[in-house]
Amino acid sequence: MNFYDELERMTAELRDARQNAGWEGANPARIEKRIRALLETKQQEMEITNKGGRTRPAYHPTTIRMHSNHCPHAVRLWKMNTPYDRSIFHTGVIAHAVLERIGYDPDTPPRDIADQVIEQYCSQGRSYDGNPEPPSPIPDAIEGANLALRWHERFPVPNGEGINHEEHFAFDEEWNEVPYHSPDARFRTMLDVVEITEEYDEATDGMFTKAVIRDYKSSWVANAKELDTFQRRCQAVVVWLRYKPDIIILEIANLRMRCHFRKEVNTHFEEDTLEQWRDDISTAIRTLDRPLKPNPGRGCVRCPYAQRCTHFDKMSRDGDVIRQYIAAKETVARLEPDVRKAMKDKEPVEGVGYHEKERKRTTPDAKRILLEEWTARDGTVEQLYAALEISTAAATKIAKSITDSRQDRDELMERITKPEIYASFGIKRKE
Numbered sequence: 001m002n003f004y005d006e007l008e009r010m011t012a013e014l015r016d017a018r019q020n021a022g023w024e025g026a027n028p029a030r031i032e033k034r035i036r037a038l039l040e041t042k043q044q045e046m047e048i049t050n051k052g053g054r055t056r057p058a059y060h061p062t063t064i065r066m067h068s069n070h071c072p073h074a075v076r077l078w079k080m081n082t083p084y085d086r087s088i089f090h091t092g093v094i095a096h097a098v099l100e101r102i103g104y105d106p107d108t109p110p111r112d113i114a115d116q117v118i119e120q121y122c123s124q125g126r127s128y129d130g131n132p133e134p135p136s137p138i139p140d141a142i143e144g145a146n147l148a149l150r151w152h153e154r155f156p157v158p159n160g161e162g163i164n165h166e167e168h169f170a171f172d173e174e175w176n177e178v179p180y181h182s183p184d185a186r187f188r189t190m191l192d193v194v195e196i197t198e199e200y201d202e203a204t205d206g207m208f209t210k211a212v213i214r215d216y217k218s219s220w221v222a223n224a225k226e227l228d229t230f231q232r233r234c235q236a237v238v239v240w241l242r243y244k245p246d247i248i249i250l251e252i253a254n255l256r257m258r259c260h261f262r263k264e265v266n267t268h269f270e271e272d273t274l275e276q277w278r279d280d281i282s283t284a285i286r287t288l289d290r291p292l293k294p295n296p297g298r299g300c301v302r303c304p305y306a307q308r309c310t311h312f313d314k315m316s317r318d319g320d321v322i323r324q325y326i327a328a329k330e331t332v333a334r335l336e337p338d339v340r341k342a343m344k345d346k347e348p349v350e351g352v353g354y355h356e357k358e359r360k361r362t363t364p365d366a367k368r369i370l371l372e373e374w375t376a377r378d379g380t381v382e383q384l385y386a387a388l389e390i391s392t393a394a395a396t397k398i399a400k401s402i403t404d405s406r407q408d409r410d411e412l413m414e415r416i417t418k419p420e421i422y423a424s425f426g427i428k429r430k431e
């Protein structure tokens with residue numbers, strides 16, 4: 001039954017109920033709920049049709065990720081062009097912009113480029129995919145620019161033939177390439193750096209095409225796990241479709257740790273995998289085209305739409321103590337960075353701010369005194385060592401100083417530590 005038939009049936013049921021026996025028999029609460037649900041569904045269909053004058057929107061990997069990291073309703077709010085909180089992205093945005101410009105303008109001193117980016121982004125803001133974004137706070141911009149400059153110092157940003165920065169990709173429903181802003185685009189993405197090179201292979205005595213896909217990450221926690229995410233798969237698929245390389249190197253460039261994580265995909269041996277990844281994106285697109293139900297819960301923590309989401313508001317007033325706790329955690333997570341900044345070097349207001357607290361720290365000569373006292377009582381160094389509890393942090397520090405490479409250190413740590421399951425209280429974020 002379609003929307004209008006169902007609405008007509010409901011209306012008739014209401015009319016009959018009113019005429020015949022009051023409201024009891026027709027269960028008006030149920031009818032009202034059903035009508036609301038139908039109206040909501042219809043509204044979503046209209047929103048989808050109207051988005052940007054296109055029949056259906058073009059999704060980005062980040063939009064698809066919103067569905068799993070937060071909830072389907074977050075995607076719906078995105079479709080409605082609801083403004084969302086991008087404050088947590090400022091540092092990364094500036095770092096990316098500086099690296100991109102260094103890549104395209106190798107003749108200008110990087111410091112000058114960084115200053116230009118800071119001035120522009122902190123005064124005018126920027127436009128992302130046609131959507132204007134507010135100016136960045138200066139401290140975040142400086143932090144982002146410094147991240148980029150330190151990275152460039154250690155790993156100079158490449159430039160030249162076959163190297164593209166912020167490369168745009170767009171595909172239609174059938175995976176034909178289309179211009180980035182084409183109304184037929186169903187999937188779009190921008191890659192930080194794509195390097196295409198022709199290399200010689202001794203084994204086959206022939207040339208092969210290699211594509212390096214570099215993704216700059218400004219988060220401390222971006223590690224090798226990032227190489228097997230939906231976003232990475234999307235990147236491999238679009239480069240595979242455009243360049244048909246023989247080898248794809250997926251690379252995470254962690255700007256804070258100043259290190260790379262890499263994974264190789266042989267497009268011949270792993271063609272089935274790439275096809276599967278492409279089909280997974282198609283499935284995601286079809287799913288997001290459908291009316292999307294809200295699912296408030298742990299996905300609300302760090303959801304960029306929490307401030308504008310009525311379902312989040314409802315959850316925060318919910319009688320359920322766990323759901324209220326989740327809502328409170330999201331509110332604190334959102335407000336705390338601003339409150340911390342605002343209260344720096346100030347007296348607490350309403351008890352909120354920085355308080356002096358006392359804690360005990362060992363003095364610089366604590367180790368020497370302990371050793372002296374121990375040996376004065378005829379204890380040996382071995383006995384003292386056996387009596388010490390070594391924390392994982394201390395063991396890591398020692399391992400660092402006695403090994404020559406990261407690999408040796410990791411191997412040593414592997415030998416002297418073991419995983420242990422324990423109960424950690426808090427909200428487990430959606431993967």
Ligand code: SF4
Pocket residue numbers: 070071072073074075077294295296297299300301303304305306307309310311312
């Ligand atoms: S705040 Fe919660 S319910 Fe609202 S869109 Fe985000 S995850 Fe969904």
